Amino acid sequence: MGEFKVHRVRFFDYMPSGIRALAFNQDTERMAVARMDGSVEVFHCSDRFFQEKIIPGREQCGIEGLSWVGERLFSAGLNGGITEYDLTNQKVKYTIDAYGGPIWTITGNQQGTHLAVGCEDGTVKLFEVNEDQIQFERNLDRQKSRIISLSWHPSGSKIAAGMMDMIQVFNVETGHSIHRMLADRGAGTSRSKECVVWSVVYLSDGTIITGDSVGMVKLWDDQTGTLIKSHNVTKCDVLALSVSQNEDSLVAGTSEGIVVQFQFVSMVLEKDDKEWVRTRTFRNHTHDIRAVAEITTAVVSGGMDAQLVVRPLLDKIEVRSAASALRKIHFPHRRLVSCARKSGLMLFQYPGHLELWRLGESEGKGTPGSSLFVKRNPEKLLQLKVKGEDHIRCSAVSPCGGWIVYSTASTLRLYRLHCDNNNISITKISKLPKVLSSANQLCFSSDSSHLFSASAQSSVHIASLSQSGCKFVGTLKPKSGSHQAIHLLAASEDGKWLASANSDHEVHIYNLQTQKAHCTVPVYSSAVTAMGIHPATNCLFMMHADQQMFEYSIEQKQYTDWSRTVQRKGLHRFWVERDTPCLNVMFNPQNPSHVILHDMYMLCIIDQSLPLPDDKTQFYNQLTLKSLTEEQRKSQSHAFKVCKTFKDILCVELMPDQSLVVVERPLEDIATQLPAPIKQKKFAT
């Protein structure tokens, strides 16, 4: 195993942004998530909810609604615009103004022909979805109050709209209102407050289900425009509703942080008169639930507490496995921290700015497990604010600590950092090559002489860095394959190889000396979450979202023997059942057989020289090993050494002086910075 001095970093005040909207695409099994800061993320539901794509937001861009139309993703927000996203290159494609004031909701019909938006001025606007753009078609009858929620009838001929105090049903053909249904205000003091119909769902059998601010889930009949049944779910608001694909289950998210499930079950077995019955309650959130979505096998919910909760529905799951466990996603599946290994600098990426810190120093040695005296406190050297409204997409600091680079959706900026003891100065490199206008991922070579910038069409631009400035060297393009954006780059220690991974799970390896594509790793079904090139053997070590690991020899263009052994013997059950992806792969230069990995909950060292554990052996065996003698230890030990001392890990980095930097962000700290939740009585009736 080995002993490390650990820098336990807790000064990265990363705050995840609250979740505002969810949209599920049944065909591609993708979940789109819109956050309060305007960013949109795409999760792959069948690949262990890996965060495939992140489209950073902008200042003053509150997204209120998300909608898939086919494989195209649209959003609308309070700035009054409708935005389509370019998911291949992970950026905004275009934004058009709807000219109706702030937009509260957007929804596409099932046919994929039209988008409907509900505006502040009381209009429902229909947009025709064309090949490359969307085009305004017409307004439905204008109402007096704002349109809060919309739902298409599955046939596409009718639209139900939730407003203040009422629900309107429109005929799409004529644009006229068919029914107007009044929602009751609550009793007592809340009578003076308007009843906001936060969410509406139109079922194919003509039932309209609404969730409102009085805390009721109401079922209406669209033929007669009458209330069928109402369920009192909560004392506060029902903010979100979602119905399953086959319309037999409905989930409602409330501002108390509970999700209530309703099911369409027959009251008498083997008969057909079905009713909506309140069934289960899920309590996984502490704050308002702003969005819920019922997907095939799970209920996904997100809200103000910024976590995405995937609660599996056990009755819909065929085989219980790690893929179908309760999952809470707190942190992005990308690295927000980069580390200048040689100079002990850390670069933290916030949405709107960067922070550069110097690590502290400690004195002497201590016993294992004890904390050392800090000689020099960590120091914040620099805070770099982003110019413009766009948020940072990616950033990097060079290993030598001399360069900082970041990219937003529109610009890429490179800075030269001068650091003489206490004097920090920074100069912007003004003349950048034109190709370096924007990057999906950035990476420095290990000797800090080159900058690799992943850009459109899965290509990587190389720029050489020198005192004088930055010079474009060339572009690496894959021989074939998809044009999906690259989300991971890894350069070899000797400066010879570069590996890139894109969201189509392709991994390309380039020879930097010839600037040609070297080879492509066989495509695996799961996304690459982390990779690294071994400094000694030049093997590419890849971690995948389904927790599988591969080692690929670049020079021999084939999997190594160890990798084949792993695949043949299979990984231990406990390893595969972990629910967060590995985010970094590191190698210990002192011990070439060691590979260091980490995810959100643990740090693991894989000793490739030791035998692999099978399902019968004890996986977490450190404690037992401690009690054994040297001889017995040998027979008992296996390749995986797991350390769970640290929690809520954002990043782990191995420094050249054999010390580890562990960046933690305790969830309790995040919880304290969240707004206060709705106060609830715990006891009494």
Place this chain on the structure above:
Amino acid sequence: MVETSDIRVVRCGGSKVNLTPPIISSDSRFVLCTSGDLVKVYSTRTEEWLHSLQGHTNQVTGITLNPANHLQVYSCSVDGTVKLWDFIDGILIKTFVIGCPLFAIYVSEKHTGVLFLHVSMATDSKNECFQLVSVHLPKSAEQEVEAKEMSAVSSHISKNPSCTAFGRGVRVHFFFFLVWKGAKNAFTCIACHPTDDCIATGHEDGKIRLWRNFIHKKEYTYSTQHWHHNAVNTLCFTPEGTHLLSGGIESVLVQWQYGAGNRKEFLPRLGGSILHISASSDGQLFCTSHSDNKITVIESSFKVCGVIQGLVKGDAVLTDLMIDPRSKALVLNGKPGHLQFYSLLRDKHLYNLDIVQQEYIYEAGLDQFEVVKAAFDIKGSWLATVEERGKKSSDLEFFLKLWAFDERTQSFVLNTTITAAHTDRIISMCFSSSEETTMLVTAAEDSQFKAWCQGADDQNFWSCDFVGSYHKLNPTNCSFSADSSLLAVSFQEVITIWSPDTWEMLTTLCQPPGVIRDLCFGRLSCSKYLLGTTTKNLLCCWNLLTCELEWSTSVDVSKLQPDPFSENVAAFSYQSKHTDLFVFKPSEPRPLFTNKNVCSEKVHRAVFVPREEPLNSCDESTQWLNRSQLYFLTQNMDLLTFSTATEEDRMLSSSKQLVIDDSVAVTPFYLLLGKHRQQQQKLNTQSHPVSDKPQQTQGSVTIKELLHTPAHVLPAASVLCSMFVNSFLISNTGEMDSEKEEEDSEEEMEACDSQQELRAQGSVDEVTPKLSKAQERELKRVRKTDFSWMAGLIDSKP
């Protein structure tokens, strides 16, 4: 030492009425509940005990209405029989002999002729494993039928009757749970919706789950509701299925609206924790049975409309069994913090006396004040009680309270509260038995005994008169002699005799090895004797005149109880897992009466209850029961007594009288009838002040018997005849001293006498002609009365 067969131990009144869910008859007029080996029928309106269905020979464990005939009820018992009753008339219709102990009974409307029963699994009866079997009832006209056609439905089910419920539908679904879903999720009870396929289950952690779609293996679904903070004891759907009722230790009846989530109503402060809930078939009445042996009748508007209170049995009876000298009621611990007064004669709870006068909190694991000692003085004008708290912890709190009987309010009023009577727990307490001065002696673990007297001033408060101790030993018991001239206080192994007048220690007796456990003086002719039992299995008798040990025997006496009306002393001895009873006179060391194997548990509480009218049995073995009756309480909290054969005969004959239904609805016809009856009674009393009355009642009983009993359940004519004769016999023997019989019935009397003689000879066949003659005469009288009745009726009509 011959065991006499004509004295037997009977489970007397005060058995548990809360063992099984009570059932309400379909017309909501009667509540039926099991009580010992009886099924009791109560009126829902008046809460009165109407009659009981008597016939089982062991604990009745389940009752259920016959789905085919709503006037009939099935009952099952540990004695292995299922009986079918007509519960309105109290007539046994059929007996099905199953052959093994039965623990619960269920019927289903879909399965006619099939009963579902809980039987204990033969293989491991110790582990309380039960299985559910279905029994096909053979169709036969006989009274007693053997039903052996059994088929097992499921095994390993819980004994608790709330753990099995019937569903609806073509297929019958059975649900039973012994599944442990984690530590706190264990199922405690279950109920099925009457129309929908929905099952409600209660859980250990207080949650209620409503399950649907449960026939699918995976796609079942449930919703959870939570209000109870402790385990849910019972669940019940209303017959319409619109509401679900639940109850638990909180003693709050919760009504959940079915299908409307969290909307619920509460009916709090019902007394003990709720054990069972049942609803009448029209949904107008609910019944809850409580842990304090009570049934509450609740209207559907959630108003309590009646309370049927049995003998309250808490977890333990800490006080002795006592007899209130005024009301002759049995007094013991009742509701928490109360003393209950229970009429043994009428088997009815009279009232509770609040001793602690603090709110009781229904929650498990709280240390609350309990009445631990109580004593009456000889006239019943003073009551002393001790309540304490902190049995487990070291900080003991206790109060001594003295209550005076208030003639005006006819109840006990608190007179004096003594907060620090002793520095440690009071062990024993007794009043002096003299008529003139009342004195209370308390002995406590602080190695002192104190005498308390009423103050001389107007206030009449009690204060300490004397403090005595002996060699710093802890006292164990104290007792006054019958004339209160001597006080015996035992200090561990030493008995000290004191004179209460001068507070002078007269002598000490320290013969036996072992700590003195019980102490009592002999009565009447044996008052010179003092009896004591020790922990070392000795029963000793001292002669107080000679201060010598008169005799001693080695017997482990767990309870020594003197009869206040005779010289007799009863001693319960626990040996090798059963209790024996010895009744003896202190003057002779030979027991008058021995009853081996009275019960299998230890007996710690017993009391002699004076009879209202003494028996005059001359049999030596039953003589001791002539003036008073011995009641005792086992560890299982069963109140048992001894009854003699003659007594049982009397009981049986009186129980055969049909009970007049008090709960007849007030219809115009009833008013008419009632008015007429009153008039008639008035007339009768006016015309024949004394003489006519007994005859009248007798006649009316027999008439009623003849007229009111349905023909198909009427016993054979021979049985009827003997009943007639019996009724005559009783009137004859019971009222020996009242010789004023009617003139014209004198010849009849002779006939009866001769008949009695004939019977004594045992020639029954010869009686028949005479019987018919008697019947004729009876019927003549019937006709006479009937005419007058009719006349009255016609008169009252306009």
